[in-house]
Amino acid sequence: MTMRSLNIVVAAGLCFLAANSTAETQAKDGRAEVFSYNLRALAFVDTQNPTHSTQNPDNAFLKINRYSGEVQVRPDLFLETPSVSGSLKPRLTSTRRWWEDGAMRGETASQNRTFVNDWQVQVKPHEALFISFGKEKTLWGPSFIASPSNVLFKDTERVNPKTEVEGKYLARLVYLPNNALTITVLSETKKEDNGLSGKSPPVRALKAEIMGSNYLLAAIGYQQRRDRPRVGSYGQWTASDSMVLYYDGIVTKGTDVLYPERDAASPLGASFVRTYDDSAKLFPTITAGGTYTFLSGDTVSMEFLYNRPGYDDAMARAYYELRGDAARHLFDGAGLSGLSQQTLSEALTTGSPFLRQYYLMGQFQSREIKDVLNVILRYTYGLEERAGQASAILEWQATGRLQFFAIGSANVGNRANTEFSSLVGSSLMAGIEAHL
Amino acid sequence: MKRMLMIMSCLLFLLHGVCGFAHGEEPSVRDILKNADRARGNLDGIVWDITIATSEDGSKEARGMTVKVKKNNTLAKFTSPPAMNDRMVLMIDRNMWFIRAGLKKPVSISPRQKLLGDAANGDIASTNYVEDYHATLLGVEAVQAEPCFVLDLKAASKNVTYDRIKYWVSRERLVGVKAEFYTLSGKLFKTAEFKYDNRIKLDDKNDVPFVSELVIRDAIERDKITTMTYSNIIVRTIPDSTFNLNTLVR
Numbered sequence: 001m002t003m004r005s006l007n008i009v010v011a012a013g014l015c016f017l018a019a020n021s022t023a024e025t026q027a028k029d030g031r032a033e034v035f036s037y038n039l040r041a042l043a044f045v046d047t048q049n050p051t052h053s054t055q056n057p058d059n060a061f062l063k064i065n066r067y068s069g070e071v072q073v074r075p076d077l078f079l080e081t082p083s084v085s086g087s088l089k090p091r092l093t094s095t096r097r098w099w100e101d102g103a104m105r106g107e108t109a110s111q112n113r114t115f116v117n118d119w120q121v122q123v124k125p126h127e128a129l130f131i132s133f134g135k136e137k138t139l140w141g142p143s144f145i146a147s148p149s150n151v152l153f154k155d156t157e158r159v160n161p162k163t164e165v166e167g168k169y170l171a172r173l174v175y176l177p178n179n180a181l182t183i184t185v186l187s188e189t190k191k192e193d194n195g196l197s198g199k200s201p202p203v204r205a206l207k208a209e210i211m212g213s214n215y216l217l218a219a220i221g222y223q224q225r226r227d228r229p230r231v232g233s234y235g236q237w238t239a240s241d242s243m244v245l246y247y248d249g250i251v252t253k254g255t256d257v258l259y260p261e262r263d264a265a266s267p268l269g270a271s272f273v274r275t276y277d278d279s280a281k282l283f284p285t286i287t288a289g290g291t292y293t294f295l296s297g298d299t300v301s302m303e304f305l306y307n308r309p310g311y312d313d314a315m316a317r318a319y320y321e322l323r324g325d326a327a328r329h330l331f332d333g334a335g336l337s338g339l340s341q342q343t344l345s346e347a348l349t350t351g352s353p354f355l356r357q358y359y360l361m362g363q364f365q366s367r368e369i370k371d372v373l374n375v376i377l378r379y380t381y382g383l384e385e386r387a388g389q390a391s392a393i394l395e396w397q398a399t400g401r402l403q404f405f406a407i408g409s410a411n412v413g414n415r416a417n418t419e420f421s422s423l424v425g426s427s428l429m430a431g432i433e434a435h436l
Numbered sequence: 437m438k439r440m441l442m443i444m445s446c447l448l449f450l451l452h453g454v455c456g457f458a459h460g461e462e463p464s465v466r467d468i469l470k471n472a473d474r475a476r477g478n479l480d481g482i483v484w485d486i487t488i489a490t491s492e493d494g495s496k497e498a499r500g501m502t503v504k505v506k507k508n509n510t511l512a513k514f515t516s517p518p519a520m521n522d523r524m525v526l527m528i529d530r531n532m533w534f535i536r537a538g539l540k541k542p543v544s545i546s547p548r549q550k551l552l553g554d555a556a557n558g559d560i561a562s563t564n565y566v567e568d569y570h571a572t573l574l575g576v577e578a579v580q581a582e583p584c585f586v587l588d589l590k591a592a593s594k595n596v597t598y599d600r601i602k603y604w605v606s607r608e609r610l611v612g613v614k615a616e617f618y619t620l621s622g623k624l625f626k627t628a629e630f631k632y633d634n635r636i637k638l639d640d641k642n643d644v645p646f647v648s649e650l651v652i653r654d655a656i657e658r659d660k661i662t663t664m665t666y667s668n669i670i671v672r673t674i675p676d677s678t679f680n681l682n683t684l685v686r
Contacts (some may be wrong), residue, residue: 038522038537076522076537122683127675130683139541140681147541161536174682182682209682213508214530238530240594241558242548295625297550368550371490371497400517435518 038076042162044405044431045069048424050101051411054320054327055422059102061330061344064423065109066100074117074164086121086134090114091164118167130174135167138186140207140218141234142246143287144303145361145380146353149220149232149250152188152203154353160407160429161393168192182209201225214238228253242293249286254279257309257351260318267336268329270322272346276309283309285353289361298366305359309352313384316356320417323347355419358383372397379412382420387413389420406430463610465573468585469566471610472603475632476647477505477562481674482636485515486560487665490553492657499552503560509679510561525551527561528679535684542681547597553662554626554652558597560664565589565603568596576607579614583607611645624655636671 050056050064073092079085092114099107120134139155141147147154155165169190175183188202201224209218220232234248258272276283289303311319326343329336363378374395381388391409398404410426411418463471477484482505489498500516510527514520522537525545532549533542547558565571569589577586584604591599600622604614615628633648647666654660677683 040522124677127677130677141541142544174680176677176680176683179676182680184682211528211531216531236531236544238532238546240546241597242546244544244546246544291544291546293546293548295548295619297548297556299546299549368552370495371492371552397517397519399519401519403519433519435521 034079034081036078036080038074039436040074040076041434041436042072042074042431043070044162044429046427046429048427051421051423051425053417053422054324055344055347055417057327057330059099059104061327061341062348062423063099063104064101065097065104067098068095070095083124084121085124086119088119089117091117117164128176130172130176132170132172132174133189134170136170136172137165137167138170138172139165141248142236142244143234143248143289144301144363144378145305145359146285146287147234147248148285148287148353149218149234149248151222151230151232151250152205159391159409162405162407162429162431162433180211182211183207184209201227228255239290243290245288245290247286247288249284251282251284252309253282255283255309255351257283258346259311259315259350260322267339268322268325268343270318270325272322272343272350285309297368298364301361301363301365303361303363305354305361307352307354307357307359310354310357311352312357316384319347319350319355324417354382356382356384380420382418385413385418387411387415387418387420401435403433403435404431405433465571465587466566468573468587468605468610469569469571472605472612473563473566475611475645476630478507478564479505479562479638479671481506481672482562483668483670483672483674484666485668486512487663487667488552488555488560489663489665490555490661492553492660497552501560504674504678505562506674506676506679508561508564509676511679511684512560524684525557525560526679526681526684527557532557533681554654554660555662555664556597559650559652565601568592569601571603574602577604579604579606582613584613609645611647626655627653629653634666634669636669638671 046068047066048064049066050059056062056064071094075090077088079087093112095111097109099105116135118135118137120132120136122130122132124130137153139147139150139153141149152168153165168188170186171189172184172186177183184207186207187204191199191202204223205220207218207220209216215235215237217235218233222230222232230250230252232250234246236244236246239245255276256274257276259275260270261273261275262269263271285307287303287305289301291299291301293299322343326340326347330340330344331337332340359380359382361378361380363376366375369375376393378391379388389409389411391407394406396404406428408426408428411421413421415421484503485500486503487498487500489496498516499514499520501512501514503510503512508529512525514523524535526533526535526542530547532545532547534545535542545557547556549557551557551560568591570592572588574586574588576583578584584606587603587605589601589603598617599620600618602616603612605612609632611632612630614630616624617626617628619625629651630647631649632645634646635643636646637643646669649666650664652662
């Protein structure tokens with residue numbers, strides 16, 4: 001059975017279950033809604049300036065477009081009964097792209113896509129037991145720049161709140177023995193394509209979450225066939241009415257991260273190697289931060305990230321050297337070009353959430369300015385490269401149904417070969433979101 | 437005679453149970469707050485609709501939400517305007533999250549964070565002043581000709597929405613009718629007035645008043661008014677799992 005037909009079967013199942021439980025629901029709660037939905041349409045334009053970096057020489061490796069325009073229709077359908085709940089989120093997108101830089105200059109392309117971004121069916125066989133299956137997004141943790149404790153979903157959806165992360169096929173069991181403790185067992189039900197090294201075995205996880213009157217603590221243990229032990233944790237503490245402190249981290253035994261190493265056999269003189277693949281060393285990645293809300297309602301957040309698997313100064317130098325060599329040979333004859341391409345792919349996805357080890361993030365958020373405007377200003381700074389990225393998110397609620405938005409980012413540091421300016425120097429996305 | 441006295445004592449006790457506090461008998465500060473909290477949602481399970489409207493400099497905005505409350509836990513789903521009906525605020529005691537259907541990762545927020553106008557997240561939750569504040573009875577004052585107990589509430593911990601509240605509770609109805617909210621430095625920053633035109637049935641016998649309107653005025657910008665209107669109140673059992681991030685389908 002294909003995934004598409006499975007989706008249809010699940011949707012039909014949801015309807016059947018809903019029809020059977022409608023009477024029961026309405027009897028218990030005079031105004032319960034069994035079905036509900038949101039229907040949103042987005043139209044936006046996006047412009048980005050590809051940098052002349054060694055990661056993407058002459059824009060020939062990543063072929064980043066300069067402009068794009070997109071229309072999206074996003075219906076969210078929900079079912080809620082006392083024993084079964086579910087969601088189905090089909091998406092229709094139409095995209096047009098224009099290239100102005102490098103090898104692709106003058107090219108255009110269009111794409112129309114229909115897909116189900118995520119769906120979920122959750123049954124409640126017992127008051128304290130929930131079993132769900134679907135193409136789910138299971139994001140957790142309080143941090144902004146990364147969610148290290150979540151190996152399933154790296155994206156925190158906070159860099160650009162208008163883009164959606166696509167779900168993964170997951171089976172989940174949630175047990176609530178009491179009000180304070182939640183135990184979740186989850187497993188991917190499909191092997192994941194991880195690009196270069198083929199398909200990874202499904203990730204399985206056990207998560208225990210303890211909720212106190214003003215704190216939340218969670219621990220996550222991961223199991224993946226032929227992979228290293230990993231333990232994650234996150235927590236938050238509402239220290240006062242105005243302050244929330246939090247952390248999110250993971251520790252792994254050894255690491256999958258690729259490191260640049262001298263390699264006499266390679267024409268490039270070095271190659272990327274999983275240096276600590278079988279190591280017994282512990283590699284923690286942790287974020288810690290806090291938010292403070294002023295009496296006016298404005299909020300300031302600060303977050304620190306320590307990424308042990310990231311590169312120190314010597315490794316970073318070797319990394320940029322190797323990347324530079326690969327870039328220089330990308331346009332050479334067949335043999336070396338292929339190796340360069342592979343090296344640039346590895347340089348792009350080293351396996352570490354961030355390239356280096358120390359980062360700081362500051363954020364200012366002002367919501368409901370004159371009851372219609374939300375502003376988020378954020379700056380992420382790499383302490384070792386002394387370069388960062390500034391971004392701004394503006395949302396203006398023009399009417400009850402229409403919202404205009406603009407999301408911009410620009411790199412600060414004025415060098416082409418820093419982590420933040422490896423791909424794009426600046427970008428701006430502007431559009432309108434309609435709630436129908 | 438002894439038997440008569442016992443019967444009369446029992447009758448008085450029963451009368452107290454049915455009618456509340458017997459005429460002439462003043463309730464304790466704790467009882468005053470407990471009753472006032474109950475009229476503002478501190479129950480085992482209640483669902484209500486809240487409309488928050490603001491007016492400032494001639495401009496008006498409104499938000500609607502359906503709120504499920506169980507003791508200190510609250511789940512508020514925005515219902516209007518349409519652009520916001522994919523948003524939720526979940527409060528588990530003092531832990532709070534903002535959730536958008538499109539974004540799966542809940543955002544941790546503080547109780548002080550603004551909801552609309554002068555209404556903070558903490559304002560849509562039920563009140564639990566009896567546990568959250570140390571109360572002192574300052575005296576009795578009339579508010580719009582209604583005699584009220586005047587209570588001085590000081591935060592019992594740092595985790596409450598307001599550091600100090602001066603709270604006027606109707607002597608007869610035992611519901612809060614007026615409040616002044618102060619900062620840690622003792623500065624007045626907003627005032628509130630309450631109406632209780634709703635009634636809820638707690639069991640077959642008791643029919644008690646329930647909050648119907650809360651008007652918040654900014655202490656500095658006096659024309660900045662936020663009105664919270666409560667309607668469609670249903671008392672019912674709500675499972676604890678309603679307030680769990682892990683089981684919330686969105």
